[in-house]
Amino acid sequence: MHPLQDVQKPGVEGTKTIQVRVNGQIYKREVPIRMLLVDFLREELGLTGTHVGCSVEGRCGACTIVLNGNNVKSCLLLAVQADGADILTVEGLGEPDNLHPIQEGFWEKHGLQCGYCTPGMMMSVYNLLKVNPHPSVAEIREALVGNICRCTGYEHIIEAVQYAADRIAAMPKEERDKLFSY
Ligand code: FES
Numbered sequence: 313m314h315p316l317q318d319v320q321k322p323g324v325e326g327t328k329t330i331q332v333r334v335n336g337q338i339y340k341r342e343v344p345i346r347m348l349l350v351d352f353l354r355e356e357l358g359l360t361g362t363h364v365g366c367s368v369e370g371r372c373g374a375c376t377i378v379l380n381g382n383n384v385k386s387c388l389l390l391a392v393q394a395d396g397a398d399i400l401t402v403e404g405l406g407e408p409d410n411l412h413p414i415q416e417g418f419w420e421k422h423g424l425q426c427g428y429c430t431p432g433m434m435m436s437v438y439n440l441l442k443v444n445p446h447p448s449v450a451e452i453r454e455a456l457v458g459n460i461c462r463c464t465g466y467e468h469i470i471e472a473v474q475y476a477a478d479r480i481a482a483m484p485k486e487e488r489d490k491l492f493s494y
């Protein structure tokens with residue numbers, strides 16, 4: 313049973329105006345009160361980098377984002393519950409010509425195959441490296457326990473995180489701080 317089944321059942325109707333800051337930009341929208349946050353991001357804001365991989369049951373982690381500094385699975389929240397929140401999605405991580413070291417790590421170390429899990433993985437890695445700049449392999453595995461990958465066997469993902477950690481550690485402090493402002 314989906315954790316939000318009671319709220320989502322027919323009969324619970326209506327809309328509510330919410331305001332969120334996503335990737336540094338403010339959005340104010342009227343949304344159905346039953347709309348999931350992941351659907352709001354993808355359909356209302358067009359931020360389709362946040363994926364849906366498990367019929368929105370909280371099991372795969374493809375929909376992981378950063379919300380008010382914490383990793384959340386955006387299929388387990390309603391958009392209205394995010395009212396007032398500060399959100400980072402994969403689109404806010406870096407630019408095509410200026411990748412975040414986490415993105416660079418996945419690129420350099422072949423941390424993806426189909427790429428379906430990758431945005432969620434990277435958002436979990438973001439919060440890991442924010443608080444633990446030098447994670448052990450065991451700590452990386454633990455941080456990614458909620459993110460399922462059906463392609464890679466995880467070894468290249470571990471290497472991608474280690475690559476990113478090394479790149480970030482070599483940067484001046486001001487640059488490092490800018491990478492983790494959420
Ligand atoms: S789509 Fe959210 S955990 Fe799978």
Ligand code: FES
Nearest residue numbers: 425427461462463
């Ligand atoms: S790269 Fe395909 S699911 Fe992870």
